[in-house]
Amino acid sequence: xxxxxxxxxxxxxxxxxxxxxxxxxxxxxxxxxxxxxxxxxxxxxxxxxxxxxxxxxxxxxxxxxxxxxxxxxxxxxxxxxxxxxxxxxxxxxxxxxxxxxxxxxxxxxxxxxxxxxxxxxxxxxxxxxxxxxxxxxxxxxxxxxxxxxxxxxxxxxxxxxxxxxxxxxxxxxxxxxxxxxxxxxxxxxxxxxxxxxxxxxxxxxxxxxxxxxxxxxxxxxxxxxxxxxxxx
Numbered sequence: 001x002x003x004x005x006x007x008x009x010x011x012x013x014x015x016x017x018x019x020x021x022x023x024x025x026x027x028x029x030x031x032x033x034x035x036x037x038x039x040x041x042x043x044x045x046x047x048x049x050x051x052x053x054x055x056x057x058x059x060x061x062x063x064x065x066x067x068x069x070x071x072x073x074x075x076x077x078x079x080x081x082x083x084x085x086x087x088x089x090x091x092x093x094x095x096x097x098x099x100x101x102x103x104x105x106x107x108x109x110x111x112x113x114x115x116x117x118x119x120x121x122x123x124x125x126x127x128x129x130x131x132x133x134x135x136x137x138x139x140x141x142x143x144x145x146x147x148x149x150x151x152x153x154x155x156x157x158x159x160x161x162x163x164x165x166x167x168x169x170x171x172x173x174x175x176x177x178x179x180x181x182x183x184x185x186x187x188x189x190x191x192x193x194x195x196x197x198x199x200x201x202x203x204x205x206x207x208x209x210x211x212x213x214x215x216x217x218x219x220x221x222x223x224x225x226x227x228x229x230x231x232x
Contacts, residue, residue: 021058037115070116077105096193138163
C-alpha cells in the first residue's frame, strides 16, 4: 500500500468517528429536551437510532456523555453572549445584555440547563463544564469592565471580582426564576441589572446623578408594566 494512502486513512477514520460522536451528542440533546434531565442512556441511544453498546463505543461512560452534552450547551450559551459583548454600548447596557442572553438560554433550553447544571443522577460530571463557562464569561466581563474603568482613570483591580460575582448572582436568580416564573424575563433582567449596576456605580465612584438615572430606568415601574399610570 502506498505511503500516502496509509497516511490518509487514519485521518479519515478519526474524522468519521468525531462526526459520529457529534451526531450522538445532537441526539442526546434532543433526548434531554424530550425526556428531561433524568433521561436514560437507553433513551439517548434510541434517539440516535443505535443500541447502548454502540453508544458506548464513542463514550467511555455516562459521565463522558454528559460532559460532551455540557460542552455543546456551553457552546450554545456562548453563541448568545459573544455577539452582545461585541456591540458598542454603555457598560450598563452590556450588563443588561449579558443577563438577558443568559436568561434567554435558560428559558429556551430549560431541560438542557437542568441536565448540565443540576442533574440529580450525576451531580459531579459536567461540573467542570459549568466552571469553564463561568470562567469564559467572567474573563470577557472582567476585560470589558476593566477597560471602561481604566478609560475613566479609575482603579480596575476589582473588575474580575465584580465579573464573577455578577455571574454567580445571575445564575442563582436564573435557577430560581426557572422554577418559579413569578415575573417576566424582562423584569428579572431589569431588576438584576439595576442591582448590579448600582453596586458597580457605588464602589467605582461613578457620577451619582448619571448612575442613579441609569439605575432608575432599569427598575420596573408597576404602572407602566400594567399599562396604567399613577392615580390622579
